Amino acid sequence: MQAEMRTRMLRVGLLSGLVLAASPAHAFIAYVSNEKSNTVSVIDTESWTVTKTIKVGQRPRGIDFTRDGKFVMVAVGDDDTIQMIDAKTQAVVDTLPSGPDPELFAQDAAGKTLYVANENDNTVTVIDLEKRARLGDIQVGVEPEGMTISPDGKTLINTSETTNMAHFIDTSSRQIVANVLVDARPRFAEFKHDASELWVSSEIGGTVSIVDPGKHEVIGKVTFEIPGLRKEAIQPVGIGMTKDDKTAFVALGPANRVAVVDTATRKVTKYLLVGQRVWHMAFTPDEKYLLTTNGVSNDVSVIDVAAQKVIKTIQVGELPWGITIAP
Amino acid sequence: MIRWLVGLIGLALAATQALAADPIEIGVGYLGVAGTKSTLSLVEQPADNDGLAGARLAIEDNNTTGKFLNQHFTLEERRIKEGEDPVQAATALAEKNGFIIADLPADALLKVSDALRDRGTLLFNAGAIDDRLREADCRANVIHAAPTRSMLADALGQYLVWKKWSRWLLVVGSHDADKLYADALRRAATRFGAKIVQDRTFEDTGGARRTDSGVTLIQRQMPVFTQQAPAYDVLVAADESEVFAAYLPYRTWDPRPVAGSAGLMPRSWDAAQDQWGATQMQNRFMKLNSRRMTALDMQAWTAVRMIGEATSRTNSGDVKKVTDFIRGPDFSVAAFKGTKLTLRDWNLQLRQPILLVDGRMVVSVSPQEGFLHQVSELDTLGYDRPESKCKLK
Numbered sequence: 033m034q035a036e037m038r039t040r041m042l043r044v045g046l047l048s049g050l051v052l053a054a055s056p057a058h059a060f061i062a063y064v065s066n067e068k069s070n071t072v073s074v075i076d077t078e079s080w081t082v083t084k085t086i087k088v089g090q091r092p093r094g095i096d097f098t099r100d101g102k103f104v105m106v107a108v109g110d111d112d113t114i115q116m117i118d119a120k121t122q123a124v125v126d127t128l129p130s131g132p133d134p135e136l137f138a139q140d141a142a143g144k145t146l147y148v149a150n151e152n153d154n155t156v157t158v159i160d161l162e163k164r165a166r167l168g169d170i171q172v173g174v175e176p177e178g179m180t181i182s183p184d185g186k187t188l189i190n191t192s193e194t195t196n197m198a199h200f201i202d203t204s205s206r207q208i209v210a211n212v213l214v215d216a217r218p219r220f221a222e223f224k225h226d227a228s229e230l231w232v233s234s235e236i237g238g239t240v241s242i243v244d245p246g247k248h249e250v251i252g253k254v255t256f257e258i259p260g261l262r263k264e265a266i267q268p269v270g271i272g273m274t275k276d277d278k279t280a281f282v283a284l285g286p287a288n289r290v291a292v293v294d295t296a297t298r299k300v301t302k303y304l305l306v307g308q309r310v311w312h313m314a315f316t317p318d319e320k321y322l323l324t325t326n327g328v329s330n331d332v333s334v335i336d337v338a339a340q341k342v343i344k345t346i347q348v349g350e351l352p353w354g355i356t357i358a359p
Numbered sequence: 360m361i362r363w364l365v366g367l368i369g370l371a372l373a374a375t376q377a378l379a380a381d382p383i384e385i386g387v388g389y390l391g392v393a394g395t396k397s398t399l400s401l402v403e404q405p406a407d408n409d410g411l412a413g414a415r416l417a418i419e420d421n422n423t424t425g426k427f428l429n430q431h432f433t434l435e436e437r438r439i440k441e442g443e444d445p446v447q448a449a450t451a452l453a454e455k456n457g458f459i460i461a462d463l464p465a466d467a468l469l470k471v472s473d474a475l476r477d478r479g480t481l482l483f484n485a486g487a488i489d490d491r492l493r494e495a496d497c498r499a500n501v502i503h504a505a506p507t508r509s510m511l512a513d514a515l516g517q518y519l520v521w522k523k524w525s526r527w528l529l530v531v532g533s534h535d536a537d538k539l540y541a542d543a544l545r546r547a548a549t550r551f552g553a554k555i556v557q558d559r560t561f562e563d564t565g566g567a568r569r570t571d572s573g574v575t576l577i578q579r580q581m582p583v584f585t586q587q588a589p590a591y592d593v594l595v596a597a598d599e600s601e602v603f604a605a606y607l608p609y610r611t612w613d614p615r616p617v618a619g620s621a622g623l624m625p626r627s628w629d630a631a632q633d634q635w636g637a638t639q640m641q642n643r644f645m646k647l648n649s650r651r652m653t654a655l656d657m658q659a660w661t662a663v664r665m666i667g668e669a670t671s672r673t674n675s676g677d678v679k680k681v682t683d684f685i686r687g688p689d690f691s692v693a694a695f696k697g698t699k700l701t702l703r704d705w706n707l708q709l710r711q712p713i714l715l716v717d718g719r720m721v722v723s724v725s726p727q728e729g730f731l732h733q734v735s736e737l738d739t740l741g742y743d744r745p746e747s748k749c750k751l752k
Contacts, residue, residue: 195424
C-alpha cells in the first residue's frame with residue numbers, strides 16, 4: 033500500500049508538474065478546517081503546499097468566504113460561534129453570534145445574510161453579516177446540518193439528520209414552505225447552477241436524492257456500488273457540481289472515494305480513489321481542480337477536473353473537514 | 360425501486376399537503392419493571408427512569424419530525440412491581456397503543472408476546488439480551504432493539520483477538536445469567552481463535568454490596584482468588600449479577616487487564632460515545648433528563664425511533680403497515696453508530712455495532728476490521744442465519 037501510494041504520488045508529481053508547466057495557471061488560496069487540531073490550513077494552489085496554519089476555536093468544521101472575499105468564516109462548534117478570519121492578515125479578527133454548536137452555514141447572494149444550522153437545538157439561526165447581529169431563528173427538524181440557498185436567493189434549504197428531510201424555507205418570510213423526505217441522515221445539499229435540481233446526500237442511506245425544487249418531489253436517486261467494498265462503507269457527504277451542471281462529484285466518506293456522476297443519466301461514471309474518509313470539496317475558481325478533505329488520512333486530495341484524476345496529496349492538520357477557496 | 364420512488368414522491372406531496380388536518384395519533388406504550396438492580400459501583404447505579412428516559416427523548420424526536428408529516432406520538436408509561444402480572448399490564452397498554460416498548464425479563468416478555476399475538480400489537484424488546492428470545496423462543500410480534508449476549512461477547516472477543524490477547528482466564532459468577540454470559544464468551548473464544556486457559560467460578564456467598572469496612576477485605580480476597588492461574592493475557596469476567604467483577608481490575612495476582620463484566624466492557628451505548636454525530640444526541644438527552652445516557656436508554660430510544668422511521672416512510676400510523684415496513688427489505692434506522700442499522704429478517708434482531716468501553720472512554724467499536732461476512736459485517740456478531748433455530752410464528 034505504501035509503495036503503491038509512493039508510485040502514485042510520484043506519477044502524480046510528474047503529471048502536475050506537466051500541467052502546471054503547460055498552463056501558467058492562477059494561484060489560488062484554499063482554506064481547510066482541521067476538526068481535531070483546531071486549526072485552519074492555508075494552501076497555495078500553485079506550489080500545492082501549506083503556507084500557513086491558523087489557530088482557531090474548538091472543532092472547526094463549516095468554512096466559507098464572505099462574498100466580498102475579505103473574510104473566511106469558520107464555524108467552531110465547541111465554542112458555539114463562527115470566527116471571521118481576515119484573508120489579508122490570515123488572523124482571526126471577529127466572531128458571529130451563531131447560536132450553539134454551529135456546523136454548516138449558507139449566505140445569500142448579496143452576502144448580507146447568513147443562515148447557520150445549529151445542531152443542538154433544532155434551529156437555523158439568521159445572522160445579519162454587516163451588523164454581525166442575530167436576526168432570529170427558524171425551527172426545523174432534528175439535527176439540522178446541510179445548508180444551501182437557491183441560485184435566485186429565494187429558497188433556503190436545510191437538511192435535518194434525524195428527521196431525514198430537506199426543509200424548503202422561504203428566505204423573505206422565513207417560513208418552511210415544504211418538507212421533502214430523503215434517505216437516512218441527509219448531510220449536504222447542493223443546487224444545480226440553473227436551479228433545476230437540488231441534490232441531497234444521505235450519509236447513512238448511502239444515496240443522493242435529486243429533488244425537483246419547484247414540485248418538492250424526489251425525482252431520482254444516485255446510487256453507488258464499489259466492487260469489493262461493503263455497502264455500509266459508502267456514505268455520501270460533500271457534493272460538487274461543475275458550472276455547466278454536467279458533472280457532479282460526490283464524496284463517499286469511509287469508502288475513500290469521490291464518485292464522478294453524469295448528471296444527465298444520474299449514473300456514476302468513475303470512482304476516484306482519494307484519502308481516507310473524504311468529507312467535503314471545493315473547486316478552484318477556474319474549475320481546473322477540485323480539492324477534497326480526507327478526514328482520517330489528514331490530507332487534501334487534488335483532482336484534475338478535466339482529466340478526472342487525482343494528481344496530488346497535501347498533508348494538512350488533524351481530521352480535515354471543510355474547505356473553501358478564495359474567489 | 361420505481362415503486363419505492365413513487366411512494367417517496369407521494370410522501371413528499373402528502374408531507375406538504377396534510378398540514379391542515381388533525382394529526383395522526385401514534386400511541387406507544389412502555390412496559391418496564393419497577394425498582395433497579397444494585398450495582399457494585401455507585402456510579403453505575405441505574406436511575407429510576409433508566410430506559411424510559413431514552414423512550415421519552417425518542418418521542419420528542421419523533422414529534423419534531425411528526426410536525427412536518429402531521430403525525431403525533433404519545434408515550435404511556437407503566438412499571439410493574441414484583442409479583443404483578445405483566446400480561447395484565449401489557450393488555451391494558453395495548454388498549455390504546457399499537458406499539459409497546461418492553462423492558463422485561465425473558466419469561467415475562469414471552470408471556471406478554473403470546474398474550475398480545477392476536478391483537479396485532481407490535482412489541483419491541485429493549486432490555487432482554489437473552490439469545491433464546493431470538494432463537495428457539497423467537498416470536499413474530501417481537502422486534503429486538505437490544506443486542507444479544509452472543510453479540511456482546513463476540514464484539515469483545517473480536518477485539519481481544521485483534522489485540523492478540525488470545526489466552527483468557529475466564530471467571531464466572533454462580534448465577535444463571537452469569538453462566539449464560541460465560542457460554543457466549545466461550546462460544547466467542549472458539550469462533551475467533553482465543554483459548555480459555557482456565558475456567559473459574561466465583562461463588563456468590565451473599566452479603567451486602569456496600570459496607571462501612573470498605574475495600575480492605577476485597578483487596579486481600581481478589582489477589583488470592585486469581586493466583587496460581589496458568590499463563591494468560593486477559594482475565595475475562597462473566598458477572599451480570601454484579602457480585603465480583605468490578606473488584607477485579609488492579610487486584611489480580613498477575614498484572615493483567617480485565618474485560619467482560621468489568622474493565623473493557625461491550626455495550627450497545629455509552630455516555631462517552633461522541634462519534635458519528637452522537638454529541639448532539641448526548642446533549643439532547645442530558646437536556647431532557649439531567650443525567651447521562653445508558654445502554655438501556657439507547658435501546659429504548661432506538662426502538663421508538665424505529666417506529667418513527669417507519670411511520671414517516673409509510674406516512675401511516677397503521678400498526679400492520681408499519682410492522683410490514685419494519686420487517687421489509689427497505690427498512691433501516693440511523694442511531695449514531697457510523698452505519699445504518701437493519702433487521703435480521705430471520706429473527707427480527709436489530710443489527711448493530713457494539714461499543715467497547717472502559718467507563719470513561721469508548722476504546723473501540725466492533726465488528727473489528729478484518730472480520731468479514733458475505734452479507735453484512737454486523738452479522739459477524741452473534742448467531743448468524745445458517746445456525747439460527749428461530750422459526751417466526
